[in-house]
Amino acid sequence: MDWLTTVDHKKIGILYLLAGFIFFLVGGLEAILIRIQLMKPMNDFVAADTFNELITMHGTTMIFLAAMPMLFALMNAVIPLQIGARDVAFPFLNALGFWTFFFGGLLLNISWFAGQVPDAGWTSYVPLAGPTYNGTHGVDYYVIGLQIAGIGTLLGGINFMATIINMRAPGMSFMRMPMFTWAIFITSVLIVFAFPVLTVGLVALMFDRLFQANFFEVGGGGNTVLWEHVFWVFGHPEVYILILPAFGVISEVVATFSRKRLFGYSSMVFALVLIAFLGFMVWAHHMFTTGLGPVANALFSIGTMLIAVPTGVKIFNWLFTLWGGSIRFTTANLFAIGFIPTFVLGGVTGVMLASAPADYQYHDSYFVVAHFHYVIVGGLILGIFAGLHYWWPKMFGRMLNEGLGKLTFWTFFIGFHLTFFVQHFLGLLGMPRRVWTYLPNQGFDTLNLISSIGAFLMGIGTIVFVLNVIITWAKPRNAAADAWEDGRSLEWTIPSPPPEYNFKQTPLVRGIDAWWKEKTEGNTAMTPAEPLGPIHMPSPSILPFIMSVGLFIAGFGFMYAHHWLAAGGILVTFVCMFFRSVYDDHGFHIDPEEEVQA
Amino acid sequence: MNRWNVMKRILPLLAGMALLLSACGRSDLSALDPQGPIAQRQYDLMKISISIMTLVVVVVFAICIYVLIKFRRRKGDKTIPKQVEGNHKLEIIWTVVPLILLLILGVPTIQSVFGMAKDYSKDKDAIQVKVTSHLYWWEFEYPQLGVTTAQELVVPTGKKISFELVSADVKHSFWIPSIGGKMDTNPGMSNRMYLEFPKEGVYRGKCAELCGPSHALMDFKAKSVSPASFDKWVAAMKAPAVMPADAHIAETFRSKCLACHAVGDQGTNGAPNLTGIGGRQTVAGILYNSDVVKDPQSEDKTVEENLKTWITNPQKVKPGNQMPSAADNQLTQDEIDGIAKYLAGYKLDY
Numbered sequence: 001m002d003w004l005t006t007v008d009h010k011k012i013g014i015l016y017l018l019a020g021f022i023f024f025l026v027g028g029l030e031a032i033l034i035r036i037q038l039m040k041p042m043n044d045f046v047a048a049d050t051f052n053e054l055i056t057m058h059g060t061t062m063i064f065l066a067a068m069p070m071l072f073a074l075m076n077a078v079i080p081l082q083i084g085a086r087d088v089a090f091p092f093l094n095a096l097g098f099w100t101f102f103f104g105g106l107l108l109n110i111s112w113f114a115g116q117v118p119d120a121g122w123t124s125y126v127p128l129a130g131p132t133y134n135g136t137h138g139v140d141y142y143v144i145g146l147q148i149a150g151i152g153t154l155l156g157g158i159n160f161m162a163t164i165i166n167m168r169a170p171g172m173s174f175m176r177m178p179m180f181t182w183a184i185f186i187t188s189v190l191i192v193f194a195f196p197v198l199t200v201g202l203v204a205l206m207f208d209r210l211f212q213a214n215f216f217e218v219g220g221g222g223n224t225v226l227w228e229h230v231f232w233v234f235g236h237p238e239v240y241i242l243i244l245p246a247f248g249v250i251s252e253v254v255a256t257f258s259r260k261r262l263f264g265y266s267s268m269v270f271a272l273v274l275i276a277f278l279g280f281m282v283w284a285h286h287m288f289t290t291g292l293g294p295v296a297n298a299l300f301s302i303g304t305m306l307i308a309v310p311t312g313v314k315i316f317n318w319l320f321t322l323w324g325g326s327i328r329f330t331t332a333n334l335f336a337i338g339f340i341p342t343f344v345l346g347g348v349t350g351v352m353l354a355s356a357p358a359d360y361q362y363h364d365s366y367f368v369v370a371h372f373h374y375v376i377v378g379g380l381i382l383g384i385f386a387g388l389h390y391w392w393p394k395m396f397g398r399m400l401n402e403g404l405g406k407l408t409f410w411t412f413f414i415g416f417h418l419t420f421f422v423q424h425f426l427g428l429l430g431m432p433r434r435v436w437t438y439l440p441n442q443g444f445d446t447l448n449l450i451s452s453i454g455a456f457l458m459g460i461g462t463i464v465f466v467l468n469v470i471i472t473w474a475k476p477r478n479a480a481a482d483a484w485e486d487g488r489s490l491e492w493t494i495p496s497p498p499p500e501y502n503f504k505q506t507p508l509v510r511g512i513d514a515w516w517k518e519k520t521e522g523n524t525a526m527t528p529a530e531p532l533g534p535i536h537m538p539s540p541s542i543l544p545f546i547m548s549v550g551l552f553i554a555g556f557g558f559m560y561a562h563h564w565l566a567a568g569g570i571l572v573t574f575v576c577m578f579f580r581s582v583y584d585d586h587g588f589h590i591d592p593e594e595e596v597q598a
Numbered sequence: 599m600n601r602w603n604v605m606k607r608i609l610p611l612l613a614g615m616a617l618l619l620s621a622c623g624r625s626d627l628s629a630l631d632p633q634g635p636i637a638q639r640q641y642d643l644m645k646i647s648i649s650i651m652t653l654v655v656v657v658v659f660a661i662c663i664y665v666l667i668k669f670r671r672r673k674g675d676k677t678i679p680k681q682v683e684g685n686h687k688l689e690i691i692w693t694v695v696p697l698i699l700l701l702i703l704g705v706p707t708i709q710s711v712f713g714m715a716k717d718y719s720k721d722k723d724a725i726q727v728k729v730t731s732h733l734y735w736w737e738f739e740y741p742q743l744g745v746t747t748a749q750e751l752v753v754p755t756g757k758k759i760s761f762e763l764v765s766a767d768v769k770h771s772f773w774i775p776s777i778g779g780k781m782d783t784n785p786g787m788s789n790r791m792y793l794e795f796p797k798e799g800v801y802r803g804k805c806a807e808l809c810g811p812s813h814a815l816m817d818f819k820a821k822s823v824s825p826a827s828f829d830k831w832v833a834a835m836k837a838p839a840v841m842p843a844d845a846h847i848a849e850t851f852r853s854k855c856l857a858c859h860a861v862g863d864q865g866t867n868g869a870p871n872l873t874g875i876g877g878r879q880t881v882a883g884i885l886y887n888s889d890v891v892k893d894p895q896s897e898d899k900t901v902e903e904n905l906k907t908w909i910t911n912p913q914k915v916k917p918g919n920q921m922p923s924a925a926d927n928q929l930t931q932d933e934i935d936g937i938a939k940y941l942a943g944y945k946l947d948y
Contacts, residue, residue, distance in 0.1 A: 006882070023931075047811075047917070048811035048812060048814070048917040048918065049811045049918070051758065052808070052810070052811060052813075061852055067919060078657075119806045120808070125699060125769055125807070125808070127767070127768045127769070127785060128768040128769065128808065128809060128810065133767065133768050133810070172723065218786035223786070223787075224769065224784055224785060224786070224787075225784060225787065251707060258669070258679070259671075259678060259679055260679050260680075261681045261682070261683070262682060263682060263684055263685075264683075264684035264685070264689050265683070265684065266684070267684065267689050289771060289779070289780050289781055289782050289806075290782050290784070290789075291763075291781060291782060291784065291787070291789035291790075293715065294711045294712045294714075294715035297711050297715075298707075298708050298711045298712070301704070301707050301708070301711065302707075302708070304706060305703065306700070306939060308696055309693060309696045309697060309700070312621045312654075312692055312693075312696045313689065313692055313693060315658060316661075316688070316689075316692040317689075319658070319661050319662060320682075320685070320688065321667065322665045322666070323661075323665050323667060324669060324679055324680065324682065325669050325679050326669065326671045326675060326678075326679050327665075327666065327669050327670045327671055328671045329670065337662075337666065340658070340662060341655075341658065341659055341662055341816060344654070344658045344659075345655065348651035348654055349651070351647065351650075351651060351700070352644070352648065352651060352701070353649040353743045354707075355643050355647055355703060355707040356707060356710075356711050357639065357640055357707060357710035357711055357713075357714055357779070358640050358643040358647065358779075359779070360645070360706075360714070360778070360779020360780055360781070361629045361637070361640050361775065361779040361780070363771075363779070363780060363806065364771060364780070364806040364807055365806065428623075428628065428629050428630050428644075429623035429624075429627065429628045429629070429630065429775075430623065430624075430627040430628055430775040430776075430802065430804065430812075432628060432771075432773070432804050432805065432806040432814075433806075434722050434808040434813060434814075435813065435814035436811070436813070436814045437814050437815075438814065439817075439884060440895070441895050442624060442802075443624055443627070443628070443629060444625040477797065520678070537920055
């Protein structure tokens, strides 16, 4: 019950982590089934339409229900601590964001049990996803599930933007913020601008499907290329929403474990901002073969190539952070160091793809599959693993087992390269993506087999991680406050796990890497910026949970055209909103005496 | 001296890469073994970008490995490294160098983008082909010549082939990797592209846009022949249809098949045109005909056998396609055999 009503950012972070990781396992299982099917030519392990359902759900789940929530988990667990705040700006909204994500994801995955699963790819291109060519409820689950989950993401984005702007400890100017906080700040801005676009697209598709509108129906005057534009105006920034937090994690981990401050801090910040800006300008590079004409293709080619410049700046800054440092090879740092060359490989294939005429060959082939898995798995997932191993002691007060951690790293890392490196060649040899099977004697057989073996290794790596978590759970909570001894930012100044109110007294920040600065000057604690006093805390509330259940019910109502059910669900949500508005809850205070006991 | 040493190591690597890439895959399919000028140009761009990118990767990997070995923490080492803020000179270098590298790639990219977008739709010398994609087959119409065929595009060598691409249902993507990159077919809008086939041969074409259960099986063939053969092919396509000799089979074929299909001047083009199907490389794009293709594999069957397989149960070959099974069509085994035999013998002389 405590977990259903919590508004504490640390607990919400754990909820995000748990839910996100479960969806990660589901998406991973789907990936394994896909790779079993493609292990040999003309395999009949799964049927053609089941395969299309698997790839659609794998993509959708991994992006929206696994990667993003795990990032939200790290944000929630770390950001308020890093900026010296007691919670996020809007704790109630934070809880609401989690529950809408959770029920949206649940709704999407119930499609497996309903037997009508989305099968038009994670990009859901019309007309394949439109009512004319997709008559079952499959795509409805996609549209409504993502719509509900999207509310959560948008709330999170707004919340973290407000938190980072308003709740930094005294002395922490923007240019003294830790790199992870910077990355999350920029990510939040991207979310706030990109997610409404997805919402609009999903609403239009929903109207086409549920109410026979004609946004994308060619027969009724609609335009199918419109969906591609709307989807990618959201979809391209989404890639940066995923990867920027990973950049932040790597910056923290690399600096900590080489005992050095981040090289070129201000250029890192500038690179982040530039990547975010350019990220919005290049969506049509997903559409070089749609037929937009040479002018558009030329402009979007050059725009896309430019992103390589700030990205390169970041890579070299990381390398020069390590340069001259005292590098410790913990599991977290192994993942961070593994990230750098892997992401470079993903980045250079990105530049290759940016060359439009060559992309006429790469597009929708396995080359693209290889490229984006290098970026998203080799970038983002390695980043998340680095972050999890790094902040685990802070989140849970227990150190993950290093031996098992290293085993996770090596199996996952080798498996990853085995799976995806060969896929570049499959694409160039002529294998289109999203194919359920392939004929023998086309030169695809061996490479596909290698790829599938790699996927199994990645699966083993993930299982080892799960084992590590279970084993760690049985151990006592004995992690030190500064668990890695070389911590640089504020989260390492408070106990692991932190008390409910985080900071007894808000710390005073006197420079970049605030905690490191104090340590090198011989201090054992931060200088407080306020006297010891009662701490104001928000009250827990069940309303976010009920509101999300309301939306969940409404989703089913819309889908199966039971409009009274839909209205009922919406009503539940609105009644909750009403109570939230009229009932003044001032929260409670924790007195200084209690603090000492805790 | 030092720089030269690095180059000495990189150059053979690049050469090795190029060699490795060019030796890959089937020449009638692989984008790494281009068989036409468009694919060649794309391959040249690939080579430029792969060389530049290999250079970048080698530099990054070299720094990375050096750093990891040189600066690892020794046991008991408690020293605090110097807290370096940054270095403007270095940061400017790794901003400017990538810009130069991108310029090297950007210029030919722009040239090729506009070069490949040239419109030959009004060119009297070019062959016009209208490609219409359907759930899971390809229709090729030659509006100048008044000919329509399906699944096997026939073109003369040495001419520009100007394509107009459109879809009859969902999005597909028209792709012949060894001849040139792909272009999507959108419903309600037409796209243009051109290709050239300098050499005679049969090239494998694919659909690259997810279009439903049989997306993976939506293959087609592009066959380039000498201009003289092409003219003969056009004439043969326009000749009156050859109907089955057996009156009962002819009647069954007319009533059951020609409602959707066409042969010569008979029937309609709602389903793939069957004129000369006995001489095509495949049935349904994926069942290779052992008596037609140059390199038959052990699992390939004759045209007649493949046709029987297809007519009897098309869903088993290509799930989700529109063709009714023999049972739905109420065809007896004799009728299936008769139609398959007739179609297998329907070859064009060109």
